[in-house]
Amino acid sequence: MTKTAKAKSIRRQRRKTKTVGRPVKRMVKASDKPVKRPRGRQSTVAALAELKRRLLEISDLNFAGAVLSWDQATYMPPGGAAARGRQGALLSKLAHERSTDAALGRLLDALEPHGEELPYDCDEASLIRVARRDFEKAIRLPSDYVERASAHSSASFTAWTKARPANDFAAMRPFLEKNVDLSREYAGYFAPYRRVTDPMIDDYDAGMTTASVQELFTALRRELVPIVGAICDQPAADDDCLRGIFAEARQLDFNVAVVKRLGYDFERGRIDKTHHPFCTKFSAGDVRITTRVNAADIGEALFSTVHESGHAMYEQGVAAALAGTPLGSGTSAGVHESQSRLWENVVARGRGFWQHFYPQLRSSFPEPFRNVPLDAFYRAINKVQRSLIRTDADEVTYNLHVMMRFDLELDLLEGRLAVKDLPEAWRARIAADLGIAPDDDRDGCLQDVHWFSGGIGGAFQGYTIGNILSAQFYAAAIKAHPEIPHEIARGEFDTLHRWLVSHVYRHGRKFEPNELIARATGAPMTIGPYLEYLRGKYGELYRLPATL
């Protein structure tokens, strides 16, 4: 289960850089510094320096835009909104112009032979390779499309912020219809493709396709449905102890102490409050998280803070040498999510973690937990139930929420489902999958911001890929360091953190997700460790039969 937004800003930032541009043919413009193929060592050095200078400028413009967005979400007074939107759009436009500059393409042409002579995994070769991939994507999109899509997404988001609380699907229907059209148009710029969502999936989780996600999800679903059924047939766990009155300042103090202990570095980060929690990055030395504190529910801020700190530790752990280049951030949505989920679920919803922290939590909040033994608390924070809202779902049922969104967006884009029929299709699917259905669209197809604020397609599968990978990475870390679970029970996280830095974080975007997973775990992505994790943890909690 997660209650947090999905480090959207980091992903959105990368997406901008990767996918915003114009077709090669149209992008010829006067450049004051013609770039020739470098001859010899000297000119290669100069070309590399020029490449890095250009990429740093793009990165800095995007990071400056991220500061503006963060301020908008945290502290900006209402009067600042109009100009802030315009200022952010200007920075995006400037970054986009630089990302699609023909001179950048010529530099990459000139440097490619040099990159191919170098070892595949060295920084320079990786930089040239990844910058080339980003550039090729960026120049596919005409800038008029980028402007139309951006204007629509902004108008649609504003409409959604009113339509969702008003349960007004009719108001959103024209926005969603236009978004379906824009998303198909988007895919068209990356033709040929096998399935319309392939280009979007590649933006978020490079190397994956609609077919490979479907295969993964089908396999997982087959195993998951009986587990969900077996758990939900039992009486629900009692999580009343999580509800009460928990002073905000004390919650924040406790949560800061927890994520500090995990390894989130406050010298290079900070925590603020926002309506939706997120993680954002302004430079290698400034990776911030936000949280939302609910004084009536101890779990909300706690797990969202740990979740975002997982994203943040990934970004803080990228090798310093990659800072300010396209290699300087996490490699994909799914791998990013694996880190937030690993720390939030595998670690911070684990029994060992609370062996260490529960006494501290009790001393911060003596009254609510006076008569709650560790085991009862552990059951409460791992309560599984059929529920309507994805972001409130537990870690077992969560994936079913993701899968239905993945299927519905494919149906929308491939024309099997009309926007007007979405509410009904939503209710039918959630009833089939989870045996419950929402009374209204507010808690149905209007609940997630994704389809109403960005393109349709690509943004959901990463959540489940993240769950799968969280267990796969953790299992590989345990295999290398069997002492990790014992250390966690003592409140020590260094060994785990160092393994993740060394095998995942430091590489940034040097490797595509599949390469990274294979290098880190010795195997391609596989659902085995995740199922083993769920069966182990929930099998014990709910005394499930070993045959499940």
Add this chain to the structure above:
Amino acid sequence: MTKTAKAKSIRRQRRKTKTVGRPVKRMVKASDKPVKRPRGRQSTVAALAELKRRLLEISDLNFAGAVLSWDQATYMPPGGAAARGRQGALLSKLAHERSTDAALGRLLDALEPHGEELPYDCDEASLIRVARRDFEKAIRLPSDYVERASAHSSASFTAWTKARPANDFAAMRPFLEKNVDLSREYAGYFAPYRRVTDPMIDDYDAGMTTASVQELFTALRRELVPIVGAICDQPAADDDCLRGIFAEARQLDFNVAVVKRLGYDFERGRIDKTHHPFCTKFSAGDVRITTRVNAADIGEALFSTVHESGHAMYEQGVAAALAGTPLGSGTSAGVHESQSRLWENVVARGRGFWQHFYPQLRSSFPEPFRNVPLDAFYRAINKVQRSLIRTDADEVTYNLHVMMRFDLELDLLEGRLAVKDLPEAWRARIAADLGIAPDDDRDGCLQDVHWFSGGIGGAFQGYTIGNILSAQFYAAAIKAHPEIPHEIARGEFDTLHRWLVSHVYRHGRKFEPNELIARATGAPMTIGPYLEYLRGKYGELYRLPATL
């Protein structure tokens, strides 16, 4: 007396736009949109729209840079510093390139005849006139100078932050020597001039010259010195009641209530804590202030908050139609300072103000003020004394601190004073003016950041001009609305605020300071009202002879 920094960020922002550029001859560059002289109404409309579009982009880049600076001063973790400096410099560079674009010059050429046909004080004519003035200034500076000066200023500031606490003038000497050279070079780009500080004074207080400031200061000094002498010969006022323990949150609550009441609009602003208080602007709808709270001294945050809210009300009061253009901010350093001083000193250190607010202050802090009658409190907040630190000085002695800096910087730039002799010259001058001298350079010539973080010259005279004008504007407001003092004593500030908006704030930079002063007060700048204010207030407080 003031304890605050001087809305430096707003001024620095304007200065960047106004003075950063390259000589006309060098700035020819390819422009994709050649601008021709508009023929007829249609093309004038198009040219004006294009002018505004370009100016808005410059303004938005500067405002985005201001957000980065604000974040750096308020919330940025230590690790963010290096990249933040680079990101801010990039935004400055982009704004600078646009401020000196030859196409902007051609647009202004094309629009000038149109502007001259319009009434002088209409928005369009003012926009064309002021944008032209800014452009002519901007293109004077070679960009290599801008880069050298900016790099030096940054290195010098960093060195100063260590050298001042260490009382290490020797460490700063080479920085200051280079800064003297750079400042002379700066002036050289604006040759011919009569005195080397003329170009810098014109940047901050357009229309003033070294000679006119000297004349003003000489006249003021002649009247001021005997008043200072007469007051300081008496026993110092007792201000012990301002020292104690004043809970930070309660101070902030009280101060927010005060500046809200004065008219600072929190829908378009906010208050945060910083090491040095300042006011900054991100758009017409987002003008923020910061403050520094000293739990041991109730006066520090209180008066600095009111001071900064004066700067902020000026910016919030600029007519909406001028937003995003070069007319959209205050007209000069001196006029800006007049508003911070008017609200801080004339209003918030006045007896009437405290007739209304003192009961509230006492109910917020009952213990410290239990036995302090209003009159004693009023004397405490207006204590006059010979002191070493400008930013701690009271409003009577403050101007002497300013005048010595003005004279010393002129001596440095005109070669009558060597940097190595500055500490001694400083001690001699403050001893002559105020009868005291610092034991060290920390409280002597190292105390102000100005000479160590920007060009030398131009930045100090505005403080005293602000004092002079605060009384002149206030007297004009009272003349128009004699009820204002009675309203203030009832905690009502609308009439005063509305008069200031109508006669000063709304005009933004449409008028040069001298024009604005004459329009608002019916007279050129004059020290009469300020001396009358000081004699009236301090004559009564210290029972000075009427002959002074």
